[in-house]
Amino acid sequence: MTDTVAYLDAHRERNLEELFDFLRIPSVSAKSDHDAETARAANWLADRMREAGLGAEVLPTDGHPVVLGEWREAGPDAPTILIYGHYDVQPAEPLELWSSPAFEPEIRDGRVYARGSADDKGQLYMHVKAIQALLETTGSLPANVVVVAEGEEEVGSPNLVPFVERMRDRLAADVVVISDSAMFAPGQPSLLFSLRGLAYVEVHVSAAKGDLHSGAYGGAVPNPATELARMLTTLHDAAGRIAIPGFYDDVVEWSEETRSAIRALDFDEEEFRAGVGSPGLHGEAGYSTLERLWIRPTCEVNGLLSGWTGEGAKTVLPAKAMAKVSFRLVPDQSPARVAELMEAHLREVAPPWVRVEVKELHGGNPWKADPSGPLFEAASVALEEAFGRAPVIVGEGGSIPIVGDFERILGCPALLVGFALPGCNMHAPDEWFTVENYERGTTSLCRLYGELAERLGSAG
């Protein structure tokens, strides 16, 4: 590793300049008038992969192409590491809120400011540079490596699952490494141990066949808005727990070890509260804010609509009311089961004088890693060496369905190790990524491949 670290040190400037070139390409997947730029980013990346020593192909999909990089010289008996990232970026709008142009990267205070610097070009390109450093200095990689870089992550990855299913044999791997998330704090390397799943439903309550005059009919004809509010109120109990019968049946309790690790994190609830600007925080009794966000399921009203919502005092008795309600799920909850329990519960609590319709809109499985297994062990060694500090475990309240998809289709576990920092403005103006994490992270990845190969080789 000494030579590899020296090589990376010697090529700091080049590695940064190349990243700048990558960031200058406005590969905004959501905008069809940017399609040529998105394609250019794919080709640029394939060229850089080839320079790094990977075989690279730009493979078409029904949308933007997948860039596939491969190095298979470790041989069929060696383990295979699959690396996933994406070369597309969010739109940069509103442009006027950027301090420097979104696609003209600039370093200020040790941060690279540009759209995609953190999400995910910077983090994806670290892998390419790590692979190159190892190949240039050791002539080989400690495992077979496959890089899958998609161009549609920011539009929901509509073609990724079909791609992975179609290429299942070629993508067969022992681990999927993903660098598209954040560290808990500056200087504090982090390993993601949980992602919440999602079950999203739309609830429609109706009574009269049309809106009525609230004077002429109010008091005698059911009010769907009132009934919907009452139904929504039954979703939680006084302790902030979800009161749908059976909801917690499949919820796995996390080990005391994991809960202790979360409690040990340097997290200031008051700072968090002030940051979101709420008069207070509120959630399930008996759990801390981080636990509520990472390891406990939720039920949130995402939208409400009924009757007159414009200006002034329209005296309407609404004929219908709608709520969007979503659940964040934790292992081993299933979106379909939760949607089913929700519908059964609403039908149970709905009064006979209204109609209720429940539509299932969207679902995604929760995911969790084993913080005591070989993947975290390998990553801990690699990260501690590069950052001078052992990683902490962090959860993610949101959902990244592709993680579960990779595990399901390829039958191998995922390892999520990210290098962005809190407040890095992913999806917002002035997105940034620190030069320090770009460089230290690359070093850590060189070591990570070896640590993983060692453990997966003996396991596989």
Next chain:
Amino acid sequence: MTDTVAYLDAHRERNLEELFDFLRIPSVSAKSDHDAETARAANWLADRMREAGLGAEVLPTDGHPVVLGEWREAGPDAPTILIYGHYDVQPAEPLELWSSPAFEPEIRDGRVYARGSADDKGQLYMHVKAIQALLETTGSLPANVVVVAEGEEEVGSPNLVPFVERMRDRLAADVVVISDSAMFAPGQPSLLFSLRGLAYVEVHVSAAKGDLHSGAYGGAVPNPATELARMLTTLHDAAGRIAIPGFYDDVVEWSEETRSAIRALDFDEEEFRAGVGSPGLHGEAGYSTLERLWIRPTCEVNGLLSGWTGEGAKTVLPAKAMAKVSFRLVPDQSPARVAELMEAHLREVAPPWVRVEVKELHGGNPWKADPSGPLFEAASVALEEAFGRAPVIVGEGGSIPIVGDFERILGCPALLVGFALPGCNMHAPDEWFTVENYERGTTSLCRLYGELAERLGSAG
């Protein structure tokens, strides 16, 4: 009265033709491009009043003028009857839903179809024709008579209260007679004994300073939509009663006599339910549908808005939620007091982790008549003679603030006697008014003036 009835019978055709002329003028007060027509209707009406034997003036206001008709020859010691009506009409749109053009009156099945036939040109013009019949056949009226016909009722009467206040002395009267409502059923004359008041508020609940990602923040940051639903649920108890402390303090219990009279009405709850198209009816326990609509207060959600209400599954944790809530009030509730109790209640039940703002939008006082007093007695005699059936008492769930305004400013009671029929499409396409009620009603009004004069003369 024999001569007067014979006179009306002899002039049936003329009285109907004149009404048709009135209905042909599209005096749509809401449309400024119809202002010339609205002015033409006022002048036409003043001319007809003069022909009937009234002194008539078209008096300007800040909006459409008031037509004032007067006959004061009964002398200063005789009682004065003030008649209120309006010559403006609702817009006729959607025009394509009319079976015959809105401003080309046509008789089908004994009904005059035209905009304004029931609301209120037909009912207002009956008074003019009754006055004319009495003057032509008896040479006088049994009391001094003042007719106030406004041209802005369909736009909320913005200039009526200032007009009445300014003209307080000239409009001084012993009773205000208003014919702008409906009978309970065909052939069943009716007297309005109650109008509900209104208190309308807008409730805003907020937490975070902006919308958040429901995955990244859900479960730990308060959800204003959930909290608003919970707050709205506290507004009623399980028996459908309003659960705001103090809400019923000022509610007058109606006499057993009034409740018996309501119960005696031929009202089919199942037919009503099927008519509104709701799976069931619901309201305050212990009261019938008509009681819930006429003599009991209500609390209705008129509108709900929060978060994402468009298509699909946007995972937003809303920063705010809004509800429009209105109360229909009964004597002796006051809009200001109810809005105050509502705000105090919401502040009491709101959790400390959200902000609550309550805006008072609109208010109107409830009204009730004394069904056992001299006005109902006079009207009963007059209506029974004309329709061959004693009138029933009916309530109105909606609010007509001007009734209370007249009583307050002029210090005299109001008598609401209407001749439209249920289903007559006021404010809708194919508005109609029966020829039978136009004619019988006019006869009943001739008698009503006398019966009122007799009772008010001795009372005043």
